[in-house]
Amino acid sequence: MLSFFKYQGTGNDFVMIDAREVEINLSQEEIAAICSRRFGVGADGLILLKNADGYDFRMVYYNADGREGSMCGNGGRCTVKFAADLGIFEKETSFIAVDGPHEALLIDDKVRLKMTDTAAVAEVDGNSFYNTGSPHVVIYSDNLGALDVNKEGAAIRYNEYWQAAGGSNINFVELKGSQSIAVRTYERGVEAETYSCGTGVTACALDAWQKHQMKSPVAINTLGGQLEVSFEQKTDGSFSNIWLEGPALRVFKGIW
């Protein structure tokens, strides 16, 4: 018998397991079955919270397809909330994930997560590209609500270039105001649109500054709610001091 928790951050949802005292060995098929919306618990990913020397904890993130993923921003925020709920820290924490160390703060029911420093924009296959811990393509739309994100996202994610390059997450952005954007994301590893993608909205905020002079902090509307991204740009065009903030909530506890 194993207990697990379900968390969501702006509708990006995760099965969360406290793996500090127990050895969890789940196969790719088992993780995919747990994440399945119809045959399992249902989630965009599964996260193990483990012990880590020199840090409060380690986050190990698997995409819904059962493969270990690159960094997940909303998953990171949910893991921080999980760690606080487990009594690991009270206000401030530092943890390690696949893309390196992260700091985070708890502000009421919101989690403010420091993201990895990000290289300057690259033009890849005709679009802006950033690696904010995960690979992200940024594409603008002036009618985001009407977009078929599953169709348009898959067409790019599976085109010749990205197939050879290992795939990417594909974000569609609509400019909304002087400091606000709306974003919809097709996620690699889920292979569908999710309600929100933390590393994705981070890439979009950086690009809104780079291409449209949008000032930090940028408010981002996603299908699952509001996020905020703040950042600084260095003279070489790269970005540092990037913070992603938004709600992260426990949804339920279960046993299997």
Ligand SMILES: N[C@H](CCC[C@H](N)C(=O)O)C(=O)O
């Ligand atoms: N939903 C995640 C992104 C996961 C990235 C994953 N889809 C991959 O490319 O491995 C987030 O909030 O940042």
